[in-house]
Each structure stands twice: as structure tokens, then as C-alpha cells.
Amino acid sequence: MDYTIRCDTHTHTLFSRHAYSTIEENVRAAKAQGLELLASTDHYSSMLYHDFSDSRNYQYLSTAHEWPREWMGVTLLNGCEADIVDLEGHLFGWDIEVSKTITGDDFKYGPETLLHHVTKKMDYVIASVHGKRFADGADRVQCTKAYLGALDHRKVFILGHIGRSGLDVDVDEILLKAKSMHKLIEINEHTMDTDEEAIRRCRAIAIRCAELDVPISVATDAHISCKIGKFTRLPAFLSEIHFPEELIMSRDKAHFLTALKQSGITDLTDLI
Numbered sequence: 001m002d003y004t005i006r007c008d009t010h011t012h013t014l015f016s017r018h019a020y021s022t023i024e025e026n027v028r029a030a031k032a033q034g035l036e037l038l039a040s041t042d043h044y045s046s047m048l049y050h051d052f053s054d055s056r057n058y059q060y061l062s063t064a065h066e067w068p069r070e071w072m073g074v075t076l077l078n079g080c081e082a083d084i085v086d087l088e089g090h091l092f093g094w095d096i097e098v099s100k101t102i103t104g105d106d107f108k109y110g111p112e113t114l115l116h117h118v119t120k121k122m123d124y125v126i127a128s129v130h131g132k133r134f135a136d137g138a139d140r141v142q143c144t145k146a147y148l149g150a151l152d153h154r155k156v157f158i159l160g161h162i163g164r165s166g167l168d169v170d171v172d173e174i175l176l177k178a179k180s181m182h183k184l185i186e187i188n189e190h191t192m193d194t195d196e197e198a199i200r201r202c203r204a205i206a207i208r209c210a211e212l213d214v215p216i217s218v219a220t221d222a223h224i225s226c227k228i229g230k231f232t233r234l235p236a237f238l239s240e241i242h243f244p245e246e247l248i249m250s251r252d253k254a255h256f257l258t259a260l261k262q263s264g265i266t267d268l269t270d271l272i
């Protein structure tokens with residue numbers, strides 16, 4: 001099977017603070033790798049700044065919709081990787097209110113949640129678990145509910161690296177809900193550089209996606225431009241389990257944008 005991947009749907013710029021390249025450097029790298037589409041999905045979480053209620057700390061994300069759609073021949077999508085912060089599956093900022101613009105004026109239509117403020121104009125959101133303290137002592141049913149709840153968020157299109165979080169979950173239940181909502185399960189290259197246990201969990205998830213016919217997104221999760229679009233271990237990983245190529249929505253731009261449209265999050269079919 002051909003595991004050439006022409007989209008990178010989960011990447012970071014230096015806005016993420018433990019990432020090192022600009023958006024231009026990432027687009028340039030995407031072009032050099034022959035990608036058709038790059039999605040920039042910086043962290044949106046408590047990792048960034050102390051003062052969560054200050055919209056000035058998130059202006060990079062909240063204005064990213066102003067980027068060009070096409071840059072150096074690469075289609076550019078803007079989004080973020082939002083942290084799941086509780087067992088209900090809420091995303092970071094859902095309970096934080098912001099009321100002032102970056103210049104200090106009141107919002108024209110009144111206060112809104114930080115989550116809505118940051119994500120409302122984005123193409124899509126990836127929901128991931130990073131800090132796991134919220135799940136201390138939680139059982140499988142509760143941990144599963146966190147991912148199921150995250151899928152209910154209107155802008156969430158992809159569940160990021162479930163295998164890496166290591167939470168004890170009912171994988172089938174999550175996969176089937178994602179499938180029913182036309183949302184994607186992510187398998188990413190960056191996880192292949194972590195521990196064997198995480199890779200084993202990813203393999204089990206990928207096998208169930210294949211068996212249950214659940215579409216996935218394959219991405220690098222690059223934190224530096226030289227890793228954009230570089231799939232070094234994933235092709236062999238997918239090949240070993242004979243993963244069906246047609247379930248990889250990020251294999252090219254047309255399939256990824258069609259899947260995004262199907263999810264109802266945004267309609268970018270004019271780009272296909």
C-alpha cells in the first residue's frame with residue numbers, strides 16, 4: 001500500500017513556546033516536503049501564560065484566520081490543539097471569561113468565554129490530553145467520558161494522540177462516536193519517538209480503527225520546521241498492520257477537506 005501523506009494536520013510554531021519555527025518557516029518546509037496542505041495547530045492551554053483571562057495572550061491564535069489560504073502553493077489551515085481539562089471533556093478556557101479586546105476596549109457584544117474567543121474563527125480544533133492530574137483516581141468509564149465530551153465540542157475535528165495520554169479508556173466507544181460524528185482519530189509521528197508503551201497503545205488503536213472502519217488523521221505534531229511533513233516511522237507502522245489507505249483522511253488535500261466538510265465544522269470545498 002502507498003502511505004504517502006500529503007497533509008500535515010497537526011503542527012506547532014514558536015507560539016507554543018516549546019516549539020521553534022515561524023509560520024513562514026513551516027510553510028516553506030511543507031512546500032519542500034511536497035505537502036498540499038499544512039494546518040498550524042499551536043497549543044491552546046495553560047502551558048502558555050499565567051494570565052488566562054487576558055485576551056492579549058492569545059491574539060496570535062484569535063487572529064490566525066487572517067493568514068493567506070494559499071502560501072507558496074500550500075493550502076494553509078489555522079487551528080489549535082486545545083487541552084481537555086476535566087472528566088466532562090471540557091476544553092481549556094471553557095469557564096474563563098474575557099471581556100476586553102487587545103487594545104483594552106470592552107467587547108462590542110459583551111463578554112465571551114476564552115475558548116469561544118480563541119476558536120470561533122478557526123478552521124478546526126484538535127482536542128488532546130497533556131496534563132493528566134484531572135484524571136487522578138478516575139476509572140475507565142470516567143476517562144472515556146472525557147474524550148466523548150471533547151468530541152461534542154462544535155469545533156473539535158480531531159482527537160489528538162490518544163495513545164500517548166495513557167488514560168485507561170474504552171477505545172471502541174470513543175472510536176465509534178468519532179466515526180458517527182465524522183470526526184477523526186489521530187496517529188502521529190511524534191508519538192513514535194516516545195516510549196514503547198505509547199507506541200503499543202497507538203498500534204492497538206490503529207488496529208481497531210481499521211477493524212471498525214474509523215477514519216484517521218496522520219500528522220507529525222512537529223515542533224520545529226525540519227520535522228514538518230517528515231513521516232519516517234509511521235509508514236512502516238501502518239504497513240505492519242496493513243492499515244487501509246482509504247481510512248487515512250490526511251493522505252491528500254481533497255480527502256482531508258472533504259472529511260472536514262462532512263464533519264460540519266467548516267466548508268472549505270472551494271479549495272478542493
Ligand SMILES: [Zn+2]
Nearest residue numbers: 016018043223
Ligand atoms: Zn507540544
Ligand SMILES: [Zn+2]
Nearest residue numbers: 010012081221
Ligand atoms: Zn501537538
